[in-house]
Amino acid sequence: MNINATLFIQAIVFAILVWFTMRFVWPPITKALDERAQKIADGLAAADKAKSELASANKRVDEQLAATRNETAKLLSDAEKRAAAIVDEARGKANEEAAKIIAAAKAEAEQQSVRAREALREQVASLAVKGAEQILQKEVNASVHAELLGRLKTEL
Template sequence: MNLNLSMWYQAGVFFILALVTAKFIWPPVIGAIDERMKKIADGLAAADRGRAEMQAAEKRVQAELAGARDEGQKRIVDAEKRAQLIIEEAKNTASAEAARILAAAKAEADNQVTKAREELRDQVATLAVKGAEQILKREVNASAHADLLNQLKIEL
């Protein structure tokens, strides 16, 4: 066997094997590798987008929470103001009602005092007439002496 001829055969077989490998084996392997690289790149990009979206969502949530806190504080302040207004209104209403009741009671008391004075005047006039009867030992006619009795009431 000739060493040169054997090397040429081996070189030919190697060249044919390289062509077959380049034509039939490498394209699916390279395609699978490219596909895998694309999937990995897409996954990393999706992870980056997800992270960015998560950060944006977190910022929106923080803004919403801050807005909700502010709104809650405003509502609490408004409720406190309204409670104070209701309390003040109730106090004013109670004061007005107390003043009205006091004025009505005072008017009623004044009416009763006036009525009692009138009754006392009538009683004193009657007693005066009875006293005069006793002194004079005769009956005094109330209708005949009405002017005298009215004058006596006025003086008392």
């Protein structure tokens, strides 16, 4: 066989192979490659979207944490103010009670002083009667001389 005929036949077979490959084999391969490229692009887009959502979620969490910290600080401040007010109120009530107790004690002491003076006056009057009795060497009747003894008590 002639080399030119062999080359010509091989060229025809090669052309048929190229046509068959371009017609039946190449489209499914390009379709699969395009689908794969699309899936990769979608995955990258989803990753970028998830990254941005994560960043916004982190930002919201930070904002909520800051708000919670501020609210907690405010609540603590209010609680401290309320505690101070309660302590001041209790201190005021204690001072009032102390003043009442002191006033009652002073009144009681004054009453005891008045009672002690009256008892002392009675004793002095009794001693005066006994002294006068001894001086006069006779008994002085207290019921008879009640008016005199009353004046003597008031003078003392």
